[in-house]
Amino acid sequence: MSRATLIVTGADLAEQALALLTDFDIVYAGKAPTEDDLVALCRQHDPVAIIVRYGKVGAAVMDAAPSLKVISKHGSGTDTIDKAAAKARGIEVAAAVGANAAAVAEQALALLLACAKSVVALDARMHAGHWDKATHKSLELNGRTVGVVGLGAIGLRFAKMADALGMRVIGFDPFAKNLPAYIESVDLATLWRESDAISLHCPLTDENRGMLNAATLAQCKRGVVVVNTARGGLIDEAALLAAVRSGQVMAAGLDSFAVEPMVAGHPFQGEAHFILSPHIGGVTSDAYVNMGVGAARNVLAVLERQRTTAA
Structure with missing residues (x-):
């Protein structure tokens, strides 16, 4: 047989x-x-x-x-x-x-910290022989608000780590129930408006494709940090590039992209304030x-x- x-x-x-x-x-x-x-x-x-x-x-x-x-x-x-x-x-x-919840949540935290602390830029400057202590100021996450979009296994794990850093955690997920006390459930408009950092952890659907776009980025605080370890299609990449260049977004830490693998000449390549990884959040x-x-x-x-x- x-x-x-x-x-x-x-x-x-x-x-x-x-x-x-x-x-x-x-x-x-x-x-x-x-x-x-x-x-x-x-x-x-x-x-x-x-x-x-x-x-x-x-x-x-x-x-x-x-x-x-x-x-x-x-x-x-x-x-x-x-x-x-x-x-x-x-x-x-x-x-x-x-x-892969632990792996992806850890990658999101790594990207958030790298953005907030200018890890990549300072590393490059140090290797080039510079000492920027007198001129550089990093972003302190303690006491700031992180908005978590998607509160499944990965989003919940990331939220727990953000809470441990002393961050206020607000979250949006219409399907999430029995959330821990340290997550404040809000609507998306509130999340865009109040977040100092935003981390995406939701599946990609026809309804949420391009949810982070020129209109929603304009609703965010100036200098917000954007992290995406979910799906690239959640973000309008041209709008994000413009927002980073204008300073509306301080930095973006991205592990997923609209088209993968990323091809040579992608607009994000070589851009300051973008920290990129090749969709390896779940690869441990x-x-x-x-x-x-x-x-x-x-x-x-x-x-x-x-x-x-x-x-």
């Missing part, structure tokens, strides 16, 4: 995850699979499951895999999966929620294992539930 196939849209999977998937033939799509690559692999192998690391899984990929029952995200963000197409085809979509050795195991467990849980229901 032939074994079921599972496709990984990446070049590898943690050993701990593979140990859970010994009943499957694992096929790797490589580090940067295109839609055509995935369609070809699905036609060749007809997988029952796909674990999504890189690339997008849309209707064409699903239609090329008639046996497909579950698409499992290696992480928490499922915006690279066409969930409407999956639902229409009876394919379940699952995410490894919280598997621990998160790699946690996300792989979470994705594998979701595959097994969905398939088992479907078998039980069919029986």
